[in-house]
Amino acid sequence: MGLNNTDKNLLPEESSPLNAQQDNAIPTSVSKIMRKLWQLRMGVIGGLVIMALVVVALFTPYLAPGDPYAQVPKHRLSPPAWEEGGRMENLLGTDHVGRDLLTRIMYGTRISLFVGLSAVILEVFMGVLLGLLAGYYGGKTDSIISFLVNVMLGFPFILLAMSLVAVLGASLQNIIIALGLTGWPVFTRVIRIETMRLRESEFVLAAKTQGFKTIRILTVHILPNILPTLTVLASVEVARAIIMESLLSFLGLGIQPPTPSWGLLLAEGRNYMFMAWWLATFPGLAIFLAALGINLLGDALRDLTDPHLRKS
C-alpha cells in the first residue's frame, strides 16, 4: 500500500531464519507424530487408561462375564483364579454371597465415572463463573464471593454431604449435587487469582480499547488463558470426586447396596479384609487406576492447550 518499508525489512532482527524453522514444528509426517506422542507418553498412557474405562462403562452389559446381582452361595468368598482354590469363572474371586467381583467392578465403573465427571462439570461451571466475576470486578462482588468460598472451605465436607443426603435422600443425583456444592470453591479461588492477574494485563486493556464487551473479554480473552490451569485442576478434581463418591458410599451415604459402586465394594470388602483380601484390593486398584489416568491425561492436556509448550 504505497509504503516504502523495504529498507527496514532487511534487518536481521526482524526476519531471522530462526523464525522460519518454527513453522515446521507442526508435525506433518508419521515420524513426527510418533515423536510428539513419545513426548506426551505419560499423557498417552493416561488417555489409554481412561479410554479403556470409558469403553468398559459404556459396554458393561456386553463385556461383563456375568450378572452383578446373581448370588451363588456355593462359591462364596472364592479367591481370584490364580490363587489356590480359585475358579476360572470368577477371575477376581467372589464376595460373601458369591457374586462375581470382576462383574461388579465393571458395573461400578459406570457409576464412578458418571459421578466423577458430572460432579466436576457442576463444580467447573459454578467455580469458573464465580471466579471470573470475583476476579474481574473485584470490590464488593469479590468480597461476597470470597466470603462464600471461605465459608465453604471451612465447612467439613462430610457434614455437608451428610446433611444434604439426609434432607434430599441418598441417590446418585444427590451425591453429584453434594460433591458439586463442596468442590467449586477450589475452582473459584484459582480462577479468581488468575483473572485478577490477567485483568491487569495489557492485552485485556487492548481488548477494551478495541470496543469489546465485558462478557466477551471474560470469555474470549481471559478464560482461554486460564484453560491450562483449569484443565489440571479439573483432572485432579475428577479423581477427588471419584474417591469422595467411594467415601460417601463407604459411609452408607451414597450409592445404596446392592448397586455396585467402587466405594461400596471397598466398604463391603473391608468386613472380610482378613479372609478375603481381594474384595477390598481390586476396587481400590480400580479407583487408583482411574485417578492416575485422569491426572496423567490432565497434565498432557495442559501442555497441549498452552501455546508456549505447544511448539517444539
Added chain:
Amino acid sequence: MAEEKLLSIRNLKTRFFTPEGVVKAVNGVSFNVPKGKTLGVLGESGCGKSVTAMSILRLVPDPPGKISADAITFEGRDLLSLSPADIRKIRGNDIGMIFQEPMTSLNPVYTIGNQISEALILHRGLNNSDALDMAIEQLKLVGIPAPEKRVREYPHQLSGGMRQRAMIAMAISCRPQLLIADEPTTALDVTIQAQILDLMLELQETLGMAMMMITHDLGVISEVSDDIVVMYAGQVVESISVNTLFGGAKHPYTKGLLASNPVMGRKFKTGKKRLNEIVGSVPSLISLPSGCLFKDRCPIAFEKCKQRPPLFTIDKAHQVRCWKVEAKAVDDGLIESVCNTDTDDASNRPAE
C-alpha cells in the same frame, strides 16, 4: 492555526477514590488534537499522561475512578455523554490505541491473524475469511515480511519489534481517525524505536489519521509531534509547538526536562560532570500542595507562586502556566490579555 479539531478536551478531571484518600490524577487538562496532526504529551511517570488517554476512551475503572470534564468532544460528539454501547463503537473503530509493552499487549493464546481480525469482525461485520485477508493486508501495511505466514503465528514466536508492529496493525485495522500511542517505543531498543516511529509517521501520512503520542522521551516527541503539551502533576504546564520547544520553552519544568536530556559532548562543552536534574519529586497526588504545583522544585519560585497560576497565553501556539511568564510578559508588553485560565475555558462553552 486554522486546523480542524478532531478531539477537544476541556477541563478534564480524573479522580480515584481510594481508602488512602482521593488521588487527583488529572486536574483540569485542556487540549486539542487537530485532524491529521500529532499531539505529543510529555511528562514524567505518574503525571497523568496515561490516565488522560484512558479518560478519553472512558476506560478508567469506575469505581474507584471518576472522570469529569466540561467536554471531551470527538468529531462533534461528546464522548462523556455517549451510552456504553456507543462508546464501544468509538473504541477501536474511531480511536485506536497502542501500548508500551509489546510483550504483553497481545493475547498469548491466539494467533496474530485471529487478534487482528477480531476487531474487524466486530466493527466491520466481516466474515472470518475476509477478516483474515484484511489482517494479512494490515500486516503488510505495517511492514511485516511474509504476512501470510505470520498471521498463523502466536505472539511468542515474534520479536519485540514485530509484536509492536502487529499491535499497530491491530490498532489501525479499522482505520481510526485518532491513534493514541501510550509510550509505544519505551520497551524497544533504539534501532527498533526508530523503525516504529518511522512506521507510525508513514501510516499517519497514508491513512491521514491524527495521533496522540504519550511519552517521556524528548527524542521521540520531537521526532513525531507537531504540538506538545507538557504535563506535571495532572496539569498542563506548557503547551508549545515542536519548533519552539528547544530554546523557546518558558516553563521551568519544561526547561528542566530539556536540560536533563543527555546530549553528546555535553561534558566537553560545558565542563560539567553531572547531568542536570530537577531536584525533588512529584508531589503526592492525594494531597496536592497549595499554589503552583511545581513551586517546591522550582528554581525561580517567588512570592506569587503561593497562588495557583493559570495558563498564560504567549501566542496562539504557546501557553505557559507560570507567574514568571506573566511578570515578564507584562514587562515586555508581549501579551495584552494575560489570563486564559481553566475557568475561562469552562465559561466559553455553551451551557448544557
